[in-house]
Amino acid sequence: MSGWLALIAAAGAVWMDLRMQKVSNWFILTGLAAGAVYRLFTEGVSGIAAFAAGAFCPILILGILFIFGALGAGDIKLFAVLGGMMGVRQVMQCMLWAFLLGGALSFIILLSCGGIRRRLAYFVQYFQLLFITKQIRPYREGSGRGASIHFTVPVLMSVLLYMGGIYR
DSSP, X not given: OHHHHHHHHHHHHHHHHHHHSSOOHHHHHHHHHHHHHHHHHHHTHHHHHHHHHHHHHHHHHHHHHHHTTSSOHHXXXXXXHHHHHHOHHHHHHHHXXXXXXXXXXXXXXXXXXXXXXXXXXXXXXXXXXXXXXXXXXXXXXXXXXXSOOOTHHHHHHHHHHHHTTSOO
């Protein structure tokens, strides 16, 4: 059942992200509430502690990517919702699969749109500037076609792998 809740949350987030370029806080709060209620009814009071651990795990681990501007707050909050529903171990695997799938998707987009050298040069320049100035700046390069992906899509793909039994 938690898999179905996670699938609904991830699919809804993709729809919202593609439509509005963000995942709204009311959707996140609804997902968190659904996860908490589910864990309470299936596991009792101990389910609330498991819910909290699963929800806070992505925030603690992925917060640094938000600071660098490499991951949006909506993506981290979506992982928090999924973590509350799935649990710590499963959300860690979900994050790993989402990043692997996101990397593959980004690579495919780079190949189709061109600009691999330009992106690698920007990556090197970004870290050179970081070490010289010791100031964290958002990792954003340009806009337009191929500049970024909607990370909710690989998150949904990862949840589908969870539903298919690839990880549990």
